[in-house]
Amino acid sequence: MIRLKLPFPPSVNHYWRHVGPRVLVSKKGRQYRADVSSLLHRKQIQTLEGDLIVDIRLTPPDRRRRDVDNSLKALLDSMQFGGVYHDDSQIVRLTVEKVAADPDAPRADVVVQHVPASIGEAGFRICLRCDVAFDSGGPGNRICPTCTLVNNSLPAVKPMERGRKFRNGEPLV
Incomplete structure (x- = not known):
């Protein structure tokens, strides 16, 4: 089981940029991915194999309305880029919870574990x-x-x- 405290992810609206006919990860998205990757590298996280369960608790920086699903793409892709798992298709159960805003400590608390029993x-x-x-x-x-x-x-x-x-x-x- 891996427990992580990650920075609050950017919205999918800020994660992608359109440049002509191409769609690219934005500067903000690349910076978030680099921050998460650096944090995971310092923790020396081993890459998990097989089916996984991911539980996420999002603590936003303010009380603005946010869809929880808009934060998932950046967060899950960054954990894959940082080496928590090979591919986010390994995730068979995903739980997301948004809690009250905390301007002093916006974050994403994540627990990643192997599936102990079949769904x-x-x-x-x-x-x-x-x-x-x-x-x-x-x-x-x-x-x-x-x-x-x-x-x-x-x-x-x-x-x-x-x-x-x-x-x-x-x-x-």
Whole structure:
């Protein structure tokens, strides 16, 4: 298992540049790739073989709206360029989570590991809530037993209706 703290990736909108009929990786994209490659080289990361699971937690630099999928291309290609794996086609399970913005430390926390069990079978998973490894009952079970107990002990929350306007919890007429 490899745990990495990488710089926050550029959006795919800033990763590519059109130069005439060609599409190239932009200067910002090349710089990001070089930064990630340098960091991985200093950590002496060994290239992983076979099917992989990648869990990503994105901490953006500000509260602007961002699509999580716009950050994936630069991040996954940079990890491939840096030698974490041979090709991003090795990734068979990808989990992405965007958390609250942190202007002081925008980053991408990444965990890369081998697939311990076939997709659809019980096996080893990383808890989405506490990042602890646990033995899962199947692909739909991504919360460890401890966090499940905590979740079940929380009071029930009444979901708000979408499309209606509310003020102080009361619907406006």
